[in-house]
Amino acid sequence: MLFLLAAGLTLVFGIMGVINLAHGSLYMIGAYAAAWTAMETGSFLLAAIAAIAAAGSVGMVLEMVVLRRFYARDHVDQVLATFGLVLFFNQAMALMFGRQPLFVTLPQALSGTVLVAPGVPYPVFRLLIIAAVIVVAVLLWLFIGHTRIGMLVRAGATNREMVRAMGVPIRGLYTLVFGLGAALAGLAGLLAGPIYSVQVGMGEQILISTFVVIVIGGVGSIRGASIGALLVGGMDTLLRAVVPALLQHVMQGPDADALAGGIASMGIYIVMAVVLLLRPRGLFPSL
Amino acid sequence: MSETLTHSRARQMALPWLGMLLLFAVPFIVQGLGIPSLLGLATRIAIAALAAASLNVLLGYGGLVSFGHAAYYGLGAYTVGILNAQFVSGDLLFGIIPGTNQLWFTLPAAMLVSGLVAVCLGALCLRTSGVQFIMITLAFAQMIYFLFISLKAYGGDDGLLMRRPNIAPFINLHNSAHMYYLAVVCLIAYVLFCGRLMRSRFGRVIAGQRQSERRMVALGIQTYPYKLLAFVLAGMGAGLAGALTANYAHFVSPDLMHWTQSGDLLIMVVIGGAGRLWGPLLGAAVLIVLETMLSGWTQYWQIIMGPILVLVALYSPQLHRRLDLSA
Numbered sequence: 001m002l003f004l005l006a007a008g009l010t011l012v013f014g015i016m017g018v019i020n021l022a023h024g025s026l027y028m029i030g031a032y033a034a035a036w037t038a039m040e041t042g043s044f045l046l047a048a049i050a051a052i053a054a055a056g057s058v059g060m061v062l063e064m065v066v067l068r069r070f071y072a073r074d075h076v077d078q079v080l081a082t083f084g085l086v087l088f089f090n091q092a093m094a095l096m097f098g099r100q101p102l103f104v105t106l107p108q109a110l111s112g113t114v115l116v117a118p119g120v121p122y123p124v125f126r127l128l129i130i131a132a133v134i135v136v137a138v139l140l141w142l143f144i145g146h147t148r149i150g151m152l153v154r155a156g157a158t159n160r161e162m163v164r165a166m167g168v169p170i171r172g173l174y175t176l177v178f179g180l181g182a183a184l185a186g187l188a189g190l191l192a193g194p195i196y197s198v199q200v201g202m203g204e205q206i207l208i209s210t211f212v213v214i215v216i217g218g219v220g221s222i223r224g225a226s227i228g229a230l231l232v233g234g235m236d237t238l239l240r241a242v243v244p245a246l247l248q249h250v251m252q253g254p255d256a257d258a259l260a261g262g263i264a265s266m267g268i269y270i271v272m273a274v275v276l277l278l279r280p281r282g283l284f285p286s287l
Numbered sequence: 288m289s290e291t292l293t294h295s296r297a298r299q300m301a302l303p304w305l306g307m308l309l310l311f312a313v314p315f316i317v318q319g320l321g322i323p324s325l326l327g328l329a330t331r332i333a334i335a336a337l338a339a340a341s342l343n344v345l346l347g348y349g350g351l352v353s354f355g356h357a358a359y360y361g362l363g364a365y366t367v368g369i370l371n372a373q374f375v376s377g378d379l380l381f382g383i384i385p386g387t388n389q390l391w392f393t394l395p396a397a398m399l400v401s402g403l404v405a406v407c408l409g410a411l412c413l414r415t416s417g418v419q420f421i422m423i424t425l426a427f428a429q430m431i432y433f434l435f436i437s438l439k440a441y442g443g444d445d446g447l448l449m450r451r452p453n454i455a456p457f458i459n460l461h462n463s464a465h466m467y468y469l470a471v472v473c474l475i476a477y478v479l480f481c482g483r484l485m486r487s488r489f490g491r492v493i494a495g496q497r498q499s500e501r502r503m504v505a506l507g508i509q510t511y512p513y514k515l516l517a518f519v520l521a522g523m524g525a526g527l528a529g530a531l532t533a534n535y536a537h538f539v540s541p542d543l544m545h546w547t548q549s550g551d552l553l554i555m556v557v558i559g560g561a562g563r564l565w566g567p568l569l570g571a572a573v574l575i576v577l578e579t580m581l582s583g584w585t586q587y588w589q590i591i592m593g594p595i596l597v598l599v600a601l602y603s604p605q606l607h608r609r610l611d612l613s614a
Contacts, residue, residue, distance in 0.1 A: 019418050066597055073604075075418060076352050080557055080600035083550045088593025095587050204546065208429045211422035215415070265437070269430040273411050276423065281415075 019075055021082035022062065023210070024203025025089035026182045030055035030189025031198045032093055038193075051190035052183045059182020063175045071174075086204070094200045129191050136184065137226055153177055209236075212268050216275045217283055224283055232268045239267040306565065310471050314464045326463050328579065332572045333470035334531045339555035339567035340478050341524025346553070347562030348485055349517050350497030353412075354421045355428025356552050359522040361544030362404055363397035363529025365435060368447040368539035370396060375450065390455035394530050401526025402519050404431075409518035413511060416500075425546060435541045446540025453534055460534050470531050474568070477524050482564045484520075493517050558599060560607040 033054035038047040066085065070078045144150040156163045156170050164170045192202075213232050217224025275283060310333075317325045338360050345351045370393050373386025387393060408427045415423055436444045452460035460466050484490050496503045496510040503510050533539045542548070555574050559566025577595070581588035 019421060069601060073600075075421060076346065076553065076557060076561070077600040077604065079352065079354060079421060079550075080554060081597045083553070084593040084596025084600065086593070087547075087589040087596070091587045091590035091593070095590065208426060208546070212426050215419055215422050215426065263437070265433040266430050269426055272423065272426060276411060276414055281419075 019078045019082070020067070020181075021079060021207065022085040022089065023181070023185055024205075024207030025086050026055045026059050026185040026203075027189040027192070027206060028089065028093060028198075028200070028203035029058055030186025031193045031202065032097060032189075033186070034190040034193050035198045036097070048187075048190055051186045053186075055186020055189065056179045056183035059185070060175050060179035062182075063178040067178065068171070068174075090200050090203075132187070132191060136187070149173070149176075209268065212272050216272055218281060227283060231271060235271050236264065236268050239264040303565065307475060310475070311468075313471075314467055323463070326467055328575065330463065330467045330470050330535055332568075332575050333467065333474050334528050334535060335552075335555060335575055336568040336571035337470070337474045337477055337531070338525050338528035339552050339559070339571050340474065340481065341521045341528065342552045343556050343559075343561065343563075343567050344481055344484075344493075344517055344521040344524065346556050347560075347566070348481075348490065348497065349493045349514060351413075351514065351517070352421050352553075353424045353518075353521070354546070354549050354553065355408075355424035355426075356521070356525055357544045357546065357548035358408075358428035358431045359401040359405060359525035360529040360532070360548065360552075361435065361539070361541065362401045362431065363526030364533040364539040364543050365441070365447070365529075366397040366400045366526070367393045367453065367530045367533035368449060369441055371449050371453070371533075372441060372447060388451075388453050390453040390458065390460070390534070393453050394527060397526045397530035398523040399526075401529070402523040405519045405522025406515070409515050409522070413514050413518060425549065428544060428549060429546060432541050432544045432546070435544065442540070444541055446538055446542070449533065449537045449539070452537060466535055470535070473527055473531060477527065478564060478568075485564075489513060489516065554596060554599070557603055560603075563607075 030051040034047040034051035037050035038044060041047070062085070066081060067078075070081055142150075144154065152163065152168055152173060156168075156173060160170060188206075192198075192206075209232060213225060213228040215228075216231060217226070217228030313329050314326055317323060317329070338356070341359075342353065342356045345353050345356075370386050371388050373384070374388045375386070378386070387396075408424075412420060412423050412427065435441070441447050452466075454460070458465050458469065460469070485494070492503065492508055492510065492513045495506075495508075496514065500510055529539075529543065532543065551574065555567055555570035557570070558573050559568065559570030578588070578592070581591055585591075
């Protein structure tokens with residue numbers, strides 16, 4: 001999940017050099033679109049299409065209307081503009097769907113569990129997520145590394161003017177890349193829906209973990225994003241499982257639980273700090 | 288020619304003094320208008336301007352985009368809040384530090400705490416630059432935010448209520464005019480200090496590394512210690528602002544360090560013009576007045592605020608450049 005977001009964001013960021021706080025909003029849009037379609041039609045497949053299409057198209061429109069003007073600008077301006085977009089989208093969603101979280105029910109086929117090993121049941125849906133992530137990772141790798149468009153995208157990242165001089169319509173290309181990143185965010189939103197609740201502000205929570213993943217992995221590197229996501233996800237789960245038990249020995253009652261939750265959520269930042277101490281540019285710097 | 292130069296110079300000198308006079312006159316103006324609630328608004332603006340001014344040290348002069356500045360703001364507020372809670376309960380903090388409600392202790396303590404945390408986090412954050420710096424400052428700020436949410440002993444996400452503000456000789460913070468003057472004096476002191484600082488060698492180095500870090504290194508200057516010092520000074524300024532907020536609102540909560548707060552501070556600096564001495568005051572005034580008006584108008588005020596910010600980001604640099612040319 002984190003990988004999908006981080007991959008989309010690092011794609012946009014690393015290649016286009018834009019810091020996009022609104023990426024979390026695209027994730028939220030994907031989740032809402034999926035939840036809404038699923039409620040109206042009851043079809044998970046339609047919901048999937050809706051999520052990806054909604055996030056992707058909103059992303060492309062966003063790129064054409066707003067972000068295009070900010071490529072040559074300071075990071076401060078980009079941060080400000082996308083921050084404004086976040087506020088806008090949060091309120092727009094609150095206006096359209098209300099502040100109550102939406103819950104997504106899974107279709108029958110996906111809500112059961114299977115035995116992944118003898119005696120170890122595992123929810124089908126989570127397996128689906130893992131499968132989707134692997135498929136996306138492989139496709140992205142093929143797309144960036146082994147297609148003509150991917151090659152142009154990489155070239156555009158290195159020297160935008162030169163690519164344009166060669167007669168490549170770089171603006172359209174960037175819109176496409178941004179749309180792709182947005183569609184990935186939408187996919188992440190779709191998959192997140194049934195696990196977390198769909199609500200306003202869901203984007204920001206995950207956006208910040210995504211930043212951590214990108215900083216750890218190295219900006220602009222898909223491989224870094226995948227390793228970083230694994231590291232952050234694993235660390236977070238591990239700490240949430242272990243720390244409360246440890247603290248129960250030292251303290252008592254709900255205080256210990258609350259503090260443990262706090263320490264566990266700090267864990268990923270500590271990982272980030274350690275990585276930065278050893279490798280200031282992340283594990284897999286792209287250039 | 289020289290006459291107009293001296294004329295504009297004189298105008299430049301006179302403008303801040305006039306502005307300060309105006310700041311000090313606000314309570315009387317408000318009283319004259321008969322709208323005492325405006326004084327609270329003015330106090331909030333002054334406090335926010337102080338926080339934005341501290342960010343301006345990093346962003347405006349140093350070109351370092353810190354997106355986690357609210358953390359230091361919140362830390363300052365919590366220092367005051369926690370010391371007050373300890374004072375009320377009579378327990379010792381960590382077994383050694385007694386609580387207090389003396390303003391002249393809590394304000395420096397807030398700055399000290401924020402400064403210390405800024406040393407630690409700044410040392411880490413400044414190893415990166417550019418976008419990574421933005422992301423990492425944001426991430427650390429969120430870390431501190433989550434820490435305070437989980438601190439159930441001090442209210443967790445409900446926040447911490449202060450029954451009464453800090454006390455000090457001759458100052459009664461229940462009196463809104465006293466509160467306002469305290470905030471304004473802190474603001475002016477900090478801004479003047481920054482202005483003085485930026486004319487010093489330190490300020491030259493900070494501004495120099497913004498323009499070209501490589502060139503500064505080529506001149507034989509290690510920029511890292513300078514940047515760290517700027518980071519700490521900015522943290523301390525934000526801590527002071529936080530301490531004032533705690534005294535003004537009688538309430539501290541993790542919301543003070545939420546990342547939207549950091550965003551607000553950034554907006555204030557940019558609206559006022561990054562690297563302008565009094566820019567943060569202007570930015571804070573514009574943003575807070577706008578927020579107050581819009582939120583009074585509709586619950587979904589952010590839907591209007593968002594696009595306004597996009598426009599600000601789009602046009603404010605050009606606007607400021609044009610102002611510079613015409614001045």
